[in-house]
Amino acid sequence: MKNKNKKRNMKKRIITISIFIFVSLLFGFINTYLIQKGVWEHFFKGVFSIPWYIHLLLVFIGLFLAIMFHELGHFFTLVYYGIPVKAIYVLAFGLVRTERGFRIKFIPRFLLMLGGIVIPDKMKIRNIEDETKIVQIFKKVLLNGPKASYIYCVVIVLLWIVFLQFNFYELNGILFTLMVITSIITYLAIKSSKLEFQGVYGDFVAARKIEEDMLFRLSYLIQSVTLIEHDKESIDYFWPQLIDALSHPKNYYKKQYLSLLSSYIEEVAFEGRIGSTAINSRFNQIENQLKNDEDGMIMAYYFLYFYESMNDTDSKNRMLNRIQNTNYKVQEKIKTYYEKLTNHLLGISDETDFFSNPQNNYSNSLYFVYKPLEIKEKIKPIFKI
Numbered sequence: 499m500k501n502k503n504k505k506r507n508m509k510k511r512i513i514t515i516s517i518f519i520f521v522s523l524l525f526g527f528i529n530t531y532l533i534q535k536g537v538w539e540h541f542f543k544g545v546f547s548i549p550w551y552i553h554l555l556l557v558f559i560g561l562f563l564a565i566m567f568h569e570l571g572h573f574f575t576l577v578y579y580g581i582p583v584k585a586i587y588v589l590a591f592g593l594v595r596t597e598r599g600f601r602i603k604f605i606p607r608f609l610l611m612l613g614g615i616v617i618p619d620k621m622k623i624r625n626i627e628d629e630t631k632i633v634q635i636f637k638k639v640l641l642n643g644p645k646a647s648y649i650y651c652v653v654i655v656l657l658w659i660v661f662l663q664f665n666f667y668e669l670n671g672i673l674f675t676l677m678v679i680t681s682i683i684t685y686l687a688i689k690s691s692k693l694e695f696q697g698v699y700g701d702f703v704a705a706r707k708i709e710e711d712m713l714f715r716l717s718y719l720i721q722s723v724t725l726i727e728h729d730k731e732s733i734d735y736f737w738p739q740l741i742d743a744l745s746h747p748k749n750y751y752k753k754q755y756l757s758l759l760s761s762y763i764e765e766v767a768f769e770g771r772i773g774s775t776a777i778n779s780r781f782n783q784i785e786n787q788l789k790n791d792e793d794g795m796i797m798a799y800y801f802l803y804f805y806e807s808m809n810d811t812d813s814k815n816r817m818l819n820r821i822q823n824t825n826y827k828v829q830e831k832i833k834t835y836y837e838k839l840t841n842h843l844l845g846i847s848d849e850t851d852f853f854s855n856p857q858n859n860y861s862n863s864l865y866f867v868y869k870p871l872e873i874k875e876k877i878k879p880i881f882k883i
Contacts, residue, residue, distance in 0.1 A: 547667040547670075553675050556679070557675065559676070560680055562588060564650065564679065564687070568644070569587070569616050572616040574642075575639045576616065579638075581621070582620070583616060584619040585870065587605065587608055587616075590605055590606050591603070592605055592608070594871060596871075607866050608866070620729070622729050623732045624731055624732060628735075637709055640702075640704050641702070643687075643701050644687060644701050647687045648688065654681075658677040704718075716743055720761050726871070733765060737771070740762060744759060745774065763800045763804045766807060767800075767804050768803075768879075768880065768881055770881035791828070792863060794826070795824075795833070796836070798817060798820060798821050798824070801813075802818060802840065803840075805817060806844060809882060829860070829863060832862060834858075835858065835860045836861075838858075842877060853877055
């Protein structure tokens, strides 16, 4: 047995040494070839022909271009399939479709996200054919972002390699910095496309889930037909699916459940749509599972509005008491928004002046993403049964 282990270890050492020798020889051959062809000379002259502050500027330019081409992959796919685009953001800059046409917006806070986003315009899904078509389009839209990043990266690397053969030193230096930044950003973009963390989904994950996960798919599509403008006929189509999804106990602990539940309450409390007693009977159980974070606070207010629409005074007062005695970990301006909204909806005070000022409309922590879209917010009254 010992002899067999010795032979096996010896074989491994021989293989390791052989690989090391082969790699060393290959590296030496490539290095010698590059020296003879003057490639290394062009490389170093190119890098040092550009001042350091220009390299620093190129880092930001490379970052912007890498993100832009990723978002253009999403953008042009939507356009190709005939879906209008409301906005495209890249770092702090946005191109937004308004009533006056496309406008360039500067959103400094978006720099914190170090990324971009493409937002489709008004959408309508009226039947199963529309749904199937939109799902397939969205799947391609999601996948074509990382694909565009990869193609752009390959092009930049190839350009750098090609021009490295010649004595265009300044151009070589510029392409080198762009190539390094583009490679890093492309790696991060493709890596993050495979991640799923606290309700945030990468492009690859979202493309898979929109086809395989019915709860995710339903949440994604309902948001698409209500974000820019509420489309009643689309909700008419989705309503049976929404009721079915919310009625299954197995869905209670999934991330998309609260999103779908808020859509349900929105329709019942503000649009006068007939709900489901099976779902309504579960509200007490769901209330007890709410956390003291932003999502939990907003959902608590939605329950409050629902009880008001049902003329359920006891449940309404219970929710008011719960909200007032819970220390929610939420930004003050978001707390203020819902306090003012609740006072207005319950007839406690007239907050028309407050909501007429767009600066006060902070319905959630991501509101700054949608604020440049210039969506006209209407405070709908609670529809009482």
